Amino acid sequence: MQVPPVFIDMSPEDQAQELRVYLKGLGAEISEDKSPKGIEDDLHKIIGVSETCFKEGQETEVEMVLNDIVSIMVLIPLERSENLILAFCEKLTKAQGTKLSIICLRALWLLFQSLDDRSPMRYPVYYHLIQIAKITDSVKLVYQDIDHLKQQFAKCPPSSDQLQKLYRLLHEVLLKSNQSEQAAMVMIELLGTYTDKNASHAREDAIRCIVSALADPNTFLLDPLLSLKPVSFLEGELIHDLLNIFVSENLATYLEFYKEHKEFVTSQGLNHDQNMQKMRLLSFMQLAESNQEILFEMIEKELQIRPDEVESFIIEVLKTKLVRARMDQSAKKIYVSSTMHRTFGRAQWQQLRDLLHSWRGNLSSVQEGMKSVTAAQLELINQQ
Template structure:
């Protein structure tokens, strides 16, 4: 009986042969004849030399490389992984004359074409983040932390791979000036360490603290103290500095700076910016405890002149961390609300009391309305 080859197999063989021919014409050291070992051998040889065409401005390059991706996606899963890793290594490298946009698009096609739970998707995503970081394209790839957490679970990543992924994502977000998103990723990274390996995250913890202090939009820092890698830094100057920004007053920072000026400079922090942030943090603490604050107290605690009080209050209100108004006649600040610098057991109790009070008041209103309705 005559056996007719499967049409799909014929198409795959023809595509592989065309890719070989194209790469050969571009100067690659590859045979134009398909191997006898099967498609995965052909693809291994094609991927080995495919970077020769990435520098080409030829409109066919994208089509050629997408053909490689398409063949990869139809391979048996057990043969995919080493080839995908090899292709990602090629595409993640930044070489002069190559288009990062094309490499980003190819990796994106590969990533979205794979089964969502395939572990090797981790390799593709890491390559995506690396390339996106080189061309300002991080906004074009998925970076939502909830989604990343789900992928980490779906791909069953070990601790080392999880840390690599989060660290790559953090650096890319920082480079893209997305400080809020970067901070969330760093907290996720540091929070994934345990007592056993917290010491390994020393550099990450140090970097996290410095960038949080440097960020002009970050004022609440107490959550960092609870992270195990940050706790590991207790007794060091960086931890002492963080503690000051979490709960101390401006005077404490000034004293710390006077004793450790070289250390502050070595961190790349601006003393002037630190002072301004500590003024606001000190005022937030004052505003939580006092609904009225005199100009004299403001000048003393914040180390500013009488003429600077009004300008300071305007800047403080702009941060939305404090809501207050100025009483020029009586020379005092009237506070309507201030964000707590730290949120511990005492603050949770206060919140519980407030919500419980609202609940009781709503119950009274409900009973009153029922009485009126029945009457």
């Protein structure tokens, strides 16, 4: 989000005086006189009644007031401005109405960008930004991806507790805005903040991560979750068993699990029909890994679908681009050209290694062939 910088050609004291007069004119309970305690006390009182402009001022005037406050606040030394910044953030998160909240979002973003990269106050400002983004469904304005977020705090990293709090909020906001892939990455990053010493305390986060990944219709590579310490501490629990089914088992195994633990699946907020659809896709990927040709009859049996549903199911699979294949309706077959692996362990790395060695061998053969052709052409030229 691009917010233009604010340049005001007057002293902070004069700016504060104008803000006092303006807010009092709107009905705020504030004196027009400067505080004898200095600019910090002036600004503290201005922030305390700044919501008056939310109720009475025009949108452009509200933004001007908030930007004026920011322009004064960033000139005050950090050791004297921390409480002012926190009070300003709290005030803006309480603004009512989408348009007004968007103005507050821009003002906080201006403050965030104006603070020194090494300032520890950038964290609380950003946290409140995400809170407002949740209200306005505008997280895309202040969040790009996890790497960009890390760059924002590279010179003054938040504590582990602060990061965990921020990641939890971000995960919630991204899910709310239907950015499930970004939400999954944030949740994995959250679990990565736990160490061997405190991973056992991450139980709720780990369960939330698993459930979100299982429920997301666009997440199919679930194997990496098993390597996360907080997830490994759940081994032996039903949620861990369910994750393993989605990682490497087939539809029949899921149905057996669901039959025995129906209430558990429902209690996690998971939808059985959506689970079935996802497991069918994953089971088909498993078939495609080991079979270049798949009969319709095998699909009917393994995925438990009717003969008249096979073709439409295959079309849906091809739309996901998880599997590249050609369907032959007359022969009732599917010819697989490639598929995404459900898991990527030692066997897959070995397969990739063998493939790369094969390519290298082929390239060497081509290179030698080209040398022979070049030598033959040179010899022919010399003879002429």
